Amino acid sequence: MSEPDLELASRRAIYQYVANNPGVHFRRLLDELEYAQGTLQYQLRWLVDEGLVEVSDDGQYTRYYPAAEFDEADRTVMNALRREYSRRILAHLLADGPLTTSELSERLDKARSTVSWHLSKLFDAGLVTKERDGRCVIYEVIDADRVTYLYTIHRQSFTDRVVDRLLDLWEGY
Incomplete structure (x- = not known):
């Protein structure tokens, strides 16, 4: 440039x-x-x-x-990482391996329907696989290395609303 x-x-x-x-x-x-x-x-x-x-x-x-x-695959990952709950879901899947909707719901303290919606978006974007095991659906990150790399490199640019709220309260004192 x-x-x-x-x-x-x-x-x-x-x-x-x-x-x-x-x-x-x-x-x-x-x-x-x-x-x-x-x-x-x-x-x-x-x-x-x-x-x-x-x-x-x-x-x-x-x-x-x-x-x-950023190539198209990188942009797809970054688009997901920019969404708070998608980022949290990916982090849990990366840290703890394949997980079910129920397990993720419990870890995120969010309704299963909310977690399921985010998982369907991640699946549609080609970032996670899903496999039915009886009544459960198990999700896993497809390209863990790419997701981990992009998260690590750009971590400072991600803002979490929880952190933002705490900082806002802190600044009020």
Whole structure:
């Protein structure tokens, strides 16, 4: 990327935020960077048109990545890691091997239907396998090395709402 490409401070700031937080979605950019919505939309569109940023749709959010740094499989993993409960499910599956919906529900302290919904999204994205064992369905991460690597490298850019809430309370004192 040449210097003139990012001569505007707003463009540089947006690109840098995307580079530091791959898979960030528009609302998060809007909240963190505090640009007007139109300015952010325009500059993101410019960065995409110039081939500096790539877009990925995870079915819920449009996510932004620095161009040529993530292949499609990486973007799929990062899209999942950007969702809090998908990230937690993947972490449990990686740490403790194949688990059932009930086991994950208990570990996450979430309703089985909620966990099942997230697991179906992970399955549809090709990130987990599922195998029926009687009345149970057992899930396992398909490419554990890729998920572990991307989680480890980008861990600092993931925010957990629980942690955010605790920090907000702490700052109130």
